[in-house]
Amino acid sequence: MGKAWHANAQFPWEIARYVGGIENVKINLTLRIYSQKWHVYAGLAILNPYAKEQIRQYSQSVTDLFKLMLGGNREEFERRIRAAGAAVFDAQKSHHGILLEDEVLDRFSLGKKPDEPTPNNHLSLLAMVDCWSRMGIVPYDHMICSTPLFRLWLGVTEYLFRQPALLDDVIRIAIEDNTFRSDDLEFTFAARGWSDCVTFGDFESYKDRFESTRKFFEPRFADATKVGNEMMKTILMNTMRE
Template structure:
C-alpha cells in the first residue's frame, strides 16, 4: 500500500513498531485513519506515552491491545515472556491478538500499562545503566577490557559480553525506556548515587561502614538469617560459574587480577534503597536481566568472594582510576536521563559505540551463545 493511512484504513489489526520517542507523532498522523472497530497495539518498551497517544488520537470505537516482547532481536522467542496489555478491548478482540501472537511460542504475561512500566524499570532500565556505564568507563580509559587480566573469568565474561551486546544496538532502544519511563528515572538516579557513595567509602577507607552497608543490602535483597528466611538462591542458583567460564573474548590468565566489582555492589545497594526484590519479577525478566542478576547473586552468595571484593575496594589502588571513570559515567547517564535529553543520550551512546564497533561481530556471536547456554542451564 502507498502509505500508512491506507494501511490503517484497511487493516483489522495494526501494530505500531516505532521508537517510544516518536510514538505520539506517528499515531497522531495515522491513528485517525484507523478502520472502524479495528484493534491497535504497540511494541514500545515504555507504555505510558504509547497508551496516552492511543487514547488521544484513535477513534473511540477502536480496541487497544498492546504488547512487548521482553527480549532482544537475536533471542529465540520460544519460552520468552511476552507482555499483553488489554487496555481497552472486548474479550473477543483480546483473544484474537493472543491467537495471532501465539505463533511466537512465547510465554504470555498479563499486565496493565502502569505495572509493565514499573517492572521494566526494575528489570531493564537500571540494568542497562550499569552496562552503559561500564562501556563509557572503559572507553574513557581507552581500553578493551578483554585484553587485560582484570576482566577475564565468569563474572567478567558477562559484564563484557552484555556491555558489547547493548552498545551494538540502536541508541534509541535504551533511550526511550530510560527517559520516558518515570520509574526508570528514579532508579537510574539511585544507581548513580549508590555507585558514588560506595566508591567514597572505599576511598576514605571506612571499612566497617562499607561492610555494614553492603551486608545490610544483601539481606534485604537476597534474604538470609537476619530477614528470617533462607536466601533466594537456597533452592537453585541462577548461574553456575562453569557455564560462564566458557564464554570469553580474551585468554584467561593463570592469576586474574583482583576486582572490587563496584558495579555489582552498587546494583544490590540500589535495589536495597528502592525496596526492589528482583526475584519478584522473574516471570517478566529479560535474558539480559537474568544474566545480570545471576552474576550479582554469584558474588553475594560466596562470603569469601564478597569479602575479597570489599577488601580490594579498600586496599588495592591498581584499578582505582577505572572505578573513578565508572562513577563519572553512572552520574553522567543519570543526569542525561533526569534532563530528558535524547540528543545528549545519542551523542554519549554513539561515540562509545564507535569505539567498540570493531569487536561487535565476535562479541555478538559469543554473547548469543552465552545467552543460549545460560537459558538452557536455567530452564525449568
C-alpha cells in the same frame, strides 16, 4: 562500564585483569547493549519514570560506595554491602540455585584468561544490589517478564553475593587495593553522567554519549554477539529450571 572503558581507551578483552569469570559477563553484557540502536535504550530510560528513579538511585549507590572506598571506611562499607545482599538474596537461598556457575562464566570469553586473576572490587555489581535494596526491589519477583539482559545481570550479581568467600575478598579489595581505583573513578563519572542525561530527558546528549562509545567498540560486536547469544541461552535454561 562501557563509557568508563571508552574514557580510559581500554578494550577490556585485551587486558588480562578483565578476562575470566565475572569479567566475561560484564564485557559481553556491555557489548551486547552497545551493538543495538541508541534509541532503544534511550526510550526505555527517559520515557519511563520508574526507570529514571532506578537510574538515579544506581548513580547514587555508585557514588556513595566509591566515597566509602576512597575514605577507607571499611566498617560502613561492609555494613552497607552485607545489608543490601541480605535484603535482596537471603530469602532466595532455599528456593533458587545459583543462575551462573564457574564453568559457565569461564566458558564465554573474548580474550585469553590469565593464569592468575587480578582482584577486582566489582563496584558496578555492588552498586546494583545496593540500588535494589534501597528501592525495596526483589529482582526475582520480576523474572517472568524480565529480559535476557536482566537475567544475566541478576545472575552475575547473585554469583558474587551468594559466595561468602568471594564477597569477603571483594570487600577487602575495595578498601585495601588501589589497582582499579582510576577505573572506578571513570565508572563513577559515567554513572552520574548517564543519570543526569536521563533525568534531564536529553535525547540528543544520550545519543551522542551512546554513539561515541558504540563506535569505539564496534570492531568486536560480531564476536560479542555470538558469545553473548550462547551465554543468554545458558542462563535462560537455568532460570527455566527454577
